[in-house]
Amino acid sequence: MITIRLEKTQDHRTVEEITKLAFSYPERVERSKIGCCLEHYMVHSLREVDGINDLSFVAEIQGKIVGHIIYSNAYIQKPNGTKVNVLNFGPLSVHPQYQKQGLGTALMKHxxxxxxxxxxxxxLFFGRPEYYPRFGFVEAKEFNITDCNGYNYPAFMAMELKKGYLKGVSGKFIESPIYNDDLNREQAKAFDENFGELFYIAAHSVETNGVVNT
Ligand SMILES: CC(C)(COP(=O)(O)OP(=O)(O)OC[C@H]1O[C@@H](n2cnc3c(N)ncnc32)[C@H](O)[C@@H]1OP(=O)(O)O)[C@@H](O)C(=O)NCCC(=O)NCCS
Known part of the structure; x- marks a missing residue:
């Protein structure tokens, strides 16, 4: 059974390990140019800046953490200089051996x-356009909102939580600088060098049938 609950302070290390594992796929590591992903560093940093603790959730199966999502504060900069506050989210991570079992969906919906x-x-956020429309996301261009450079593309998506909230709010989406690889490579590399082994993952060997053994 899947349980979704708020992340607690004592979950921080476990969540960072799950995040590192989920994002350590070859394309991501190659794109990062530092030999590892940046997402465990992002999660760590978002707890200090821009992240929202009330919107940081873990997914558990049989009491063991196997997934996580965190939201952050962002805004839309209108041409007249005013700002409209919105949410951004990410990283969203599911332990690779538990993917495609509904955990990502449960974290999103909750x-x-x-x-x-x-x-x-x-x-508003950047993500996989094959996955997120099922939760109600559409391309941000439908609301006349561009990324910070003025562009639109399928991976840039938006969803209103209050009907009409984005109506007439055209402008540029500004997310936390913590998501910017170019600004964070050095710090992320240093963070990763001190990260050590994935102790939680190693200590809780995972069977492919979805049972976590302690
Ligand atoms: C993306 C991710 C969070 C999805 O979580 P999940 O628990 O595997 O997803 P669910 O079981 O809820 O949903 C499964 C569905 O998502 C699709 N899906 C899962 N991962 C996908 C991916 N990387 N790209 C596209 N679709 C994906 C599956 O094909 C499946 O589709 P279907 O329902 O039409 O068969 C998870 O695969 C993950 O952690 N990936 C690595 C990190 C990552 O890429 N995070 C998201 C960044 S935008």
Whole structure:
């Protein structure tokens, strides 16, 4: 059974390990140019800057953490200089041996509902256009919102949490600088060099049938 709950302080290291494991696929590591992904560093840094603790959730199976999502504060810069606050999210991570079993979906659905209940107006983010439309995301260009450089493409998506929140809000989407690889390579590499073994992953060997053994 999948349980989704708020991340606690004592989960931080485990969550960073799950994140590193989930994003250590060859294309991501190659694109990073530092020999590892940056996402475990992002999660770590978002806890200090721009991340939202009330929207940081873990997914558990039989009491063991196997997935995580965190949201962050972002905004749309309108041409007249005013800002409209929105949510961004990521990294979203599921332990590779637990992918395609509904954990990502459960994390998305739960977090969207809580974000709505907390009064947030909209979510914008960059992600896989094959995956996120099922949760209600559409291309951001439908709301006349571009990325910070003025571009649109399928991976740039948006969803209103309050109906009409993005109506008439055309402008540029500005996300936390923590997501920018170019700004964070050095710090992420240093963070990774001190990260050490994936102790949690190693200590909880995972069977392919989805049972976590302690
Ligand atoms: C993307 C991710 C979070 C999805 O979580 P998940 O628990 O595997 O997904 P679910 O079981 O809820 O959903 C499975 C569906 O998502 C699709 N899916 C899963 N990973 C996908 C991916 N990388 N690209 C496209 N579709 C993907 C599956 O094909 C499946 O589609 P179907 O329902 O039409 O068969 C997970 O694969 C992951 O952690 N990937 C590595 C990190 C990553 O890429 N994070 C997201 C960055 S945008």
């Amino acid at each position: 977090s969207i509902e809580i974000a709505k209940s907390l009064g947030y107006g909209a979510i």
